[in-house]
Structure formats: C-alpha cells, structure tokens
Amino acid sequence: MLVVDTDRVFDRRSRCSTSELAPIVWSLIGLALVVAGCSAESLTTSDEIPRPLFSERQGGDATHQVADLNAFSTSAPDLTDQQMQFFDLGEEFFEKEWVAMPASTADAVGLGPVFNGVSCADCHVLAGRGAPPDPTSNHLRLGLTLRLSQPDQISPTGSPVPDPVYGLQLQDRSIDGVPAEGAVGVEFEVVNGAYADGTTYELQRPTYVASDLAFGPLAEGTVVSPRVAPPVFGMGLLEAIPESDVVAGADPDDDDGDGISGRPNMIVDSMSGNTLLGRFSWKASVASVQLQVADAFHTDIGVTTYFHIDDNCSSEQVECLRASSGPRPELNDGLLGSVTFFNRTLGVPAMRDADDPQVAQGADLFESFGCASCHTPSHVTGQTDVGVLTGQTIFPYTDLLLHDMGPELADGRTEFEASGSEWRTPPLWGLGLTGTTVINGEPTGEKFLLHDGRARTIEEAILWHGGEAEASREKFRLADESERELLLLFLRAL
Ligand code: HEC
Ligand code: HEC
Ligand SMILES: [Ca+2]
Ligand SMILES: [Ca+2]
Ligand SMILES: [Ca+2]
Ligand SMILES: [Ca+2]
Known part of the structure; x- marks a missing residue:
C-alpha cells in the first residue's frame, strides 16, 4: 500500500499554492489536494460556436465504454501509472468498511460513534445512487439520510443551523454502547395525474420523519430534509467547469423573461473565509470534491479528518462524546x-x-421542451492537474445553478443562498444506466430519482417538476405519446 503523509509538504493556509511543494512529491500526492478556492481557469473564450446537444463521448477524454454494473465505478481512461495507483488506493478506502475502536486492524479504525454507513460504498453502491427505505420490502436500504436544521435561521456564514441535540443529520446507526439517534420513517401517498392524451399515471409522494428518537423530540419546527445518495462519477469534470462560465449562465431576475431564474449558490468556505461557487450535493452547498468527501467521512461514517477534527457528537450526547477518543484525525490527509x-x-x-x-429527435425535443434551459447540455472544462479532466468538452446536462422547483419538491431547508424550494440542477449523464442500482449486492433495475428518491422512473421525475420548470413539465405532459417516447429514448441513451 502506498502510505502518504502530507503533513509536512502541504501548506494548509494557502491551499492553492503549490509552489513550495517539491515537484516530485506534488506529482505523487498533491494532485489530489487541489481544493476549494482553486477555481479552474477558462481555456476557451468563445461561446459563439453553436454546440451540439449530445455526444457519444459525454465525458470527453474521461469517457469509458463500460455500460454494465460497473458503469459508474470505472476510472477515466488514460490515467498515468501514478494516477492509477492513487485511484486504486482511493477506491480501496471508498469501499473499506470502517470499524470501531479498539480494533486490531491497522487502518480504517474510528467508525462513529454515530454514523449512517460503514463505508462510502454502503450508500454509493458501485459509486452509484443510493436507495431510499422501502417499508414494503425487507431490503436493508441505506443511501438516504435525513438532514436537520432550524427553520428560518441561518448562521453568519449562511450555513444551516443544526438541531441543538441531533445536529445537522440524523445518524441512525451507532457503535456498541452508544445510542443511535433515531430511525428513518416514511409514508407514501398516491398522487394521480394524466397526460393530455388521457393516459393516466400514479406518482408517490413520500413524507419522511425522524422516529425512535433517543434524546426526545427534535427542537420545535426542526426541518427534516431527506436526501438520496447521488452517483459520484465525473466529479472532477464538474469541478473543472470554470466558475465564470457557471455564473455567466445565471439569470437571477429572469431578465430574458423565459421563466427560468437560475442562480449560483455562493458559499463562504469556513476554512479560508473565501466566497466560492457551490457545486456539489443536492443544493450545491459544497464547493469542492475534497470538502464533500471530508464532510461525508465525518457526517456519514463518523471518521475525522483535518477538516473535521472532532467526532460528530453534540453536548447532550454523553455516550457519543465518551466513546470518541483515540488519535486525531482518524483519516490522514494523504x-x-x-x-x-x-x-x-x-x-x-x-x-x-x-x-x-430517433435519439437525435429526442434531443431536439429536450431542447424544445425547455429541459436544456437548466440541464445545460455541454461545458468546456478549464485547466486542472489531470490531463483527462483538462480542456474537455463534456455533456453533463447541468448548469450547476439553483432553481425554484415549486412547493411539491420543497424541503423548507435553506443552505447558504439556496432557499427551501431551490435545488441544484442534477447532471443527467449516465441517467440511462441508473437502473444498475445495486442493493445488498443485487441489481434492482430500479431508479430512485430526485433528491428524496421518490421518482421510480424518468417520466415520474419529469412529472414532479414544478416552479421554474412547470412550463417545461407541461410541454412534456401535453405532448403526444410518440414525442414523449422520443424524449425518453434520448434520456435513456445518456
Ligand atoms: C449514509 C449514506 C452515505 C454515505 C455512507 C456516503 N454518502 Fe456521499 N452522499 C450521500 C448523500 C445523501 C449525498 C447528498 C447530500 C446532500 O445533498 O446534502 C451524498 C453526496 C455525495 C457527493 C456529491 C455528489 C454530487 O453530485 O454532488 C459525493 C462526491 C459523495 N457523496 C462522496 C462520498 C464519499 C467519498 C463517501 C465516503 C467517505 C460518502 N459519500 C459516503 C450519502 C452518503
Ligand atoms: C427550471 C430548471 C429545470 C428544467 C426546465 C428542467 N429540469 Fe429537470 N431537474 C431540475 C432540478 C433542479 C432537478 C432536481 C429536483 C429535485 O431533486 O427535487 C431536476 C431533476 C431532474 C431529473 C432527475 C435527476 C436525478 O438525478 O434524480 C430528471 C430525469 C430531469 N430533471 C429531467 C428533465 C427533463 C427531461 C426536463 C424537460 C422536460 C427537465 N428536467 C426540465 C431542473 C430543471
Ligand atoms: Ca470517529
Ligand atoms: Ca446527528
Ligand atoms: Ca431566464
Ligand atoms: Ca430562481
């Protein structure tokens, strides 16, 4: 195993500065430590050339041809040997199951005290999408977490204000001797609808609750926001879209009058105090892949890193605090x-x-139905430290902006500039392969789309669109079946 100790070479205060790193060390490890604040530099200046709506090579040079269960867990091609070694190490720790102290294993010790999963792969199975709980099945479904926050309150930096006892997330599992915070409860309600041609459909509207609470009820009015684990491939490409290009796509006051008013989630980085573009998570409240990964280790698995040096226990959680001992951080920077x-x-x-x-016809409908106004087909990535991520024309189908999606999808939770009804446009690349979701090692063929996984098919996901996307949804609902099928043909080919 490659053991890396970056403590001495990684200047934490100026996280963008690489000048003091010995080049050889940088080339080995530094490549993974480009973090929040190092916004990519634009390689292109011209937006004039009309861009196609799709490309077989959705990820540019980072496109691979795997379309089976490993569609989301395959590396970009043409990584150098050193990069591949670092990728393999990362994959090992993505899949590794963490264990509680004390343990004889040398690595991956420090699970919990409270947690939601024992590994990243617990929720992002094969780097794919997680599954929400299903009361009608005996599958152990992970992959959905409940975020908690105080209503109508915002911290000075704009981050959500936690429940005083349960924090920012309900951890439904715990190590021995420590109570889990509670469990995830869900009820579904059937919502009936019909296409303009008379074909009827049934949607399911979930209501999530935090149940079996170990420390009494949540604080008055605490907002509970269910979040399904999204797929995690292509993150480096999304990170490499120049911030200026994302911001240029915003139209907060809808000056062009098309009913769509996307805006960036500008967030204050708690480490540097800098304002950065949020790109990751359902409300785009995380600025870099590294911070997203560090947050996941801390919040979902209970593993401390440089970014979160203390375990995730509130002052009321006495057993949690007592059980939280041992070396810090539990996961080193390398x-x-x-x-x-x-x-x-x-x-x-x-x-x-x-x-x-017919796929091309479907793509044209994607544009004429207004889907492409938010699900922006292509971007060109800027400069990065990895060849296959740099200067690539990619087709993620997202503007990385926030949109008000109406009351049906609203969760009431604010995150930095995102309101209680705004969501980041999720990427649609790989959408057609989403049926490769795996639960307990079994491919299910099911899809769990939208932030809370409520949509079981692509059609259902579209039919839930409201707010800024209502006009677009209506174009789909009013279209005749042959047009709907063409659009779906295109989406399934992504
Ligand atoms: C308990 C389930 C769970 C575990 C375990 C988990 N995640 Fe996640 N992950 C989520 C959820 C839920 C989200 C969306 C969070 C949100 O919107 O607030 C997410 C989001 C992400 C994203 C952002 C994707 C995007 O499109 O914005 C990345 C990257 C990610 N996780 C990586 C990891 C890594 C790495 C680990 C292990 C250290 C991990 N996750 C562990 C549930 C989980
Ligand atoms: C106003 C912007 C906007 C428009 C227009 C729009 N979408 Fe979306 N789309 C979103 C947002 C935001 C979400 C996430 C909502 C949520 O999770 O609650 C989303 C989610 C989705 C999803 C689920 C993705 C996932 O990973 O779960 C699909 C599929 C989708 N849209 C397809 C379409 C199609 C097809 C159209 C055109 C008929 C369309 N969208 C129009 C913004 C938009
Ligand atoms: Ca821990
Ligand atoms: Ca908690
Ligand atoms: Ca507009
Ligand atoms: Ca808006």
Whole structure:
C-alpha cells in the first residue's frame, strides 16, 4: 500500500499554492489536494460556436465504454501509472468498511460513534445512487439520510443551523454502547395525474420523519430534509467547469423573461473565509470534491479528518462524546486525498445509440421542451492537474445553478443562498444506466430519482417538476405519446 503523509509538504493556509511543494512529491500526492478556492481557469473564450446537444463521448477524454454494473465505478481512461495507483488506493478506502475502536486492524479504525454507513460504498453502491427505505420490502436500504436544521435561521456564514441535540443529520446507526439517534420513517401517498392524451399515471409522494428518537423530540419546527445518495462519477469534470462560465449562465431576475431564474449558490468556505461557487450535493452547498468527501467521512461514517477534527457528537450526547477518543484525525490527509482523487477521476460512461436518428429527435425535443434551459447540455472544462479532466468538452446536462422547483419538491431547508424550494440542477449523464442500482449486492433495475428518491422512473421525475420548470413539465405532459417516447429514448441513451 502506498502510505502518504502530507503533513509536512502541504501548506494548509494557502491551499492553492503549490509552489513550495517539491515537484516530485506534488506529482505523487498533491494532485489530489487541489481544493476549494482553486477555481479552474477558462481555456476557451468563445461561446459563439453553436454546440451540439449530445455526444457519444459525454465525458470527453474521461469517457469509458463500460455500460454494465460497473458503469459508474470505472476510472477515466488514460490515467498515468501514478494516477492509477492513487485511484486504486482511493477506491480501496471508498469501499473499506470502517470499524470501531479498539480494533486490531491497522487502518480504517474510528467508525462513529454515530454514523449512517460503514463505508462510502454502503450508500454509493458501485459509486452509484443510493436507495431510499422501502417499508414494503425487507431490503436493508441505506443511501438516504435525513438532514436537520432550524427553520428560518441561518448562521453568519449562511450555513444551516443544526438541531441543538441531533445536529445537522440524523445518524441512525451507532457503535456498541452508544445510542443511535433515531430511525428513518416514511409514508407514501398516491398522487394521480394524466397526460393530455388521457393516459393516466400514479406518482408517490413520500413524507419522511425522524422516529425512535433517543434524546426526545427534535427542537420545535426542526426541518427534516431527506436526501438520496447521488452517483459520484465525473466529479472532477464538474469541478473543472470554470466558475465564470457557471455564473455567466445565471439569470437571477429572469431578465430574458423565459421563466427560468437560475442562480449560483455562493458559499463562504469556513476554512479560508473565501466566497466560492457551490457545486456539489443536492443544493450545491459544497464547493469542492475534497470538502464533500471530508464532510461525508465525518457526517456519514463518523471518521475525522483535518477538516473535521472532532467526532460528530453534540453536548447532550454523553455516550457519543465518551466513546470518541483515540488519535486525531482518524483519516490522514494523504488517504483523504486518494478518496478525493478516486471521486474526481471516476470516468463517465459513453452514450449508447448516439447515432440513432430517433435519439437525435429526442434531443431536439429536450431542447424544445425547455429541459436544456437548466440541464445545460455541454461545458468546456478549464485547466486542472489531470490531463483527462483538462480542456474537455463534456455533456453533463447541468448548469450547476439553483432553481425554484415549486412547493411539491420543497424541503423548507435553506443552505447558504439556496432557499427551501431551490435545488441544484442534477447532471443527467449516465441517467440511462441508473437502473444498475445495486442493493445488498443485487441489481434492482430500479431508479430512485430526485433528491428524496421518490421518482421510480424518468417520466415520474419529469412529472414532479414544478416552479421554474412547470412550463417545461407541461410541454412534456401535453405532448403526444410518440414525442414523449422520443424524449425518453434520448434520456435513456445518456
Ligand atoms: C449514509 C449514506 C452515505 C454515505 C455512507 C456516503 N454518502 Fe456521499 N452522499 C450521500 C448523500 C445523501 C449525498 C447528498 C447530500 C446532500 O445533498 O446534502 C451524498 C453526496 C455525495 C457527493 C456529491 C455528489 C454530487 O453530485 O454532488 C459525493 C462526491 C459523495 N457523496 C462522496 C462520498 C464519499 C467519498 C463517501 C465516503 C467517505 C460518502 N459519500 C459516503 C450519502 C452518503
Ligand atoms: C427550471 C430548471 C429545470 C428544467 C426546465 C428542467 N429540469 Fe429537470 N431537474 C431540475 C432540478 C433542479 C432537478 C432536481 C429536483 C429535485 O431533486 O427535487 C431536476 C431533476 C431532474 C431529473 C432527475 C435527476 C436525478 O438525478 O434524480 C430528471 C430525469 C430531469 N430533471 C429531467 C428533465 C427533463 C427531461 C426536463 C424537460 C422536460 C427537465 N428536467 C426540465 C431542473 C430543471
Ligand atoms: Ca470517529
Ligand atoms: Ca446527528
Ligand atoms: Ca431566464
Ligand atoms: Ca430562481
């Protein structure tokens, strides 16, 4: 195993500065430690050339041809040997199951005291999407967490204000001798609807609650926001879209009058105090892959890193605090860097059937129905430290902006500039391969789309669109079946 100790070479205060690093060390480990604040520099200046709506090579040079269960867990091609070694190390720690202290294992010790999963792969199975709980099945479904926050309150930096006892997330599991905080409860309600041609459909509207609470009820009015684990491939490409290009796509006051008013989630980085573009998570409240990974270790698994040096226990959680001892951080910077690198360099699956004329017709409908106004087909990535991520024309189908999606999808939780009804446009690349979701090692063929996994099919996901996307949804609902099918054909080919 490659053991990396970055403590001496990594200047934490100026996280963008690489000048003092010995080049050889930098080339080995530093490549994974490019963090928040190092916004990519634009390589292109011209937006004038009309861009195609799709490309077989959705991830540019980072596209691979794997379309089976490993569609989301395959590396970008053409990584150097050193990069591949670092990717493999990251993959090992993405999949590794953490254990509680004391343990004889040398690495991956420090699970909990409270947690939601024992590994990243617990929720992001094969780097894919997680599954929400299903009361009708005996599957152990992980992959959905409940975020908690105080209503109508915002910290000075704009981050959500935690429940005083349960914090910012309900951890439903714990190590021996420590109570789990509670459990995730869900009820579904059927919502009936019909297409303009008379075809009826049934949607399911979930209501999530925090149940079996170990320390009494949540604080008055605490907002509970369910979040399904999204797929984690292509992260390095999304990170490499120049911030200026994302901001240029914003139209907060809807000056062009098309009903769509996307805006960036500008967030204050708690480490540097800098204001950065949020790109990751359902509300785009995280600025870099590294911070997202560090947050996941801390919040989901209970593993401390440089970014979160104390375990996730509130002052009321006495057993949790008592059980939280041992060396800090539990995961060193080098290994954190490797998991970050793994997430950044997971490749993007190629489109299937890109030369089918019907797919092209579906793509045109994607544009004429207004989907492309938010799900921006392509971007060009800027400069990065990894060749296959740099200067790539990519097709993620996102503007990385926040949109008000209406009351049905609203969770009431504010995160930095995102309101209680705003969500980041999620990428749609790989959408057609989402049926490769795996639960307990079994492919389910099911899809769990939207932030709380409520949509069981692509159609359902579209039919839940409201707010700024209402006009677009209506174009889909009012279209005749043959047009709907063409649109879906295109989306399934992504
Ligand atoms: C308990 C389930 C769970 C575990 C375990 C988990 N995640 Fe996640 N992950 C989520 C959820 C839920 C989100 C969305 C969070 C949000 O919107 O607030 C997410 C989001 C992400 C994202 C952002 C994806 C995007 O498109 O913005 C990345 C990257 C990620 N996780 C990586 C990891 C890594 C690395 C680990 C292990 C250290 C991990 N996750 C462990 C549930 C989990
Ligand atoms: C106003 C911007 C906007 C428009 C227009 C729009 N979408 Fe979306 N789309 C979003 C947002 C934001 C979400 C996430 C909402 C949530 O999770 O609650 C989303 C989610 C989705 C999802 C689920 C993705 C996932 O990972 O779970 C699909 C599929 C989708 N949209 C397809 C479409 C199609 C097809 C159209 C055109 C008929 C369309 N969208 C129009 C913003 C938009
Ligand atoms: Ca711990
Ligand atoms: Ca908690
Ligand atoms: Ca507009
Ligand atoms: Ca808006």
